[in-house]
Amino acid sequence: MTIKQSVEFKKEELTRYSRNIFLKEINFEGQQKLKNSKVLVIGAGGLGSPLLYYLAASGLGHLSFVEFDSVDLSNLQRQILYDTHSIGRKKSLVAYEKLSALNPEIEIQHFSVKLNSENAFEIIDNVDIVVDGSDNFPTRFLVNDVCYFKKIPLISGGVLQFYGIVLGILPNQTSCYRCLVEPNPNVTENCSTVGVMSPAAGVIGALMANETIKFLLQIQPNIINSIIRIDLLNLEFRKTTLPKNENCILCGKNPKYTEFNPYLVDYKETCGSLSFSIYKQYL
């Protein structure tokens, strides 16, 4: 965690954050902690939009995010950081403008690059927690692996159709993402054809923001070492402990990977039925 510092607030900030400060679980001290905190968000799409909005609005002092894509008309159904005028522009720039306009009191940094195995170790660094709202499994495995070796806490989320999961990992203390999910190179179906319920992305993204703030303020219980499975079609929420996997190639008894090596692991772009089966499996 960031070393505690005493933080001064301007009068306007006290008004801006007053509804946080009124909460006994946050209070003035919690708001100071948020201002000192550093969070990296992976992806500024369907999950990243509500996630970044709420973290920025809440006064998260040092907020950074990674996003490479440009805004497409088909994004606007759920990616609420963007509007019709944003089409064709880089998401990172539009998101930076929107978040800066929402809260000019915080420091926002954007990485307009595609996160890959050659830049991830450098980008995922010097933060209190990483929050992964990416839309594909190779990125999630990559983020998981870097966080594991750098001992950075990770909240990971995913949404597909009406279903979603959110889970929280503390490297070396809890299970990791690879304990739950194994890459399947045989999957070829494209995730963009499966569909996503618009507000489902909002529910999952907002839940990730909620748990990020609770983790930073150590409000218990929080998502760490848990997985929440959400079925918004049948309106069911279930929380369980992260399952242990002693055969995990990363954090199991005999790990296959003992250091982060971008040339050792093949992070291919696959998505689709793998992800769908994962969501169904945990519901």
Ligand SMILES: [Zn+2]
């Ligand atoms: Zn593991």
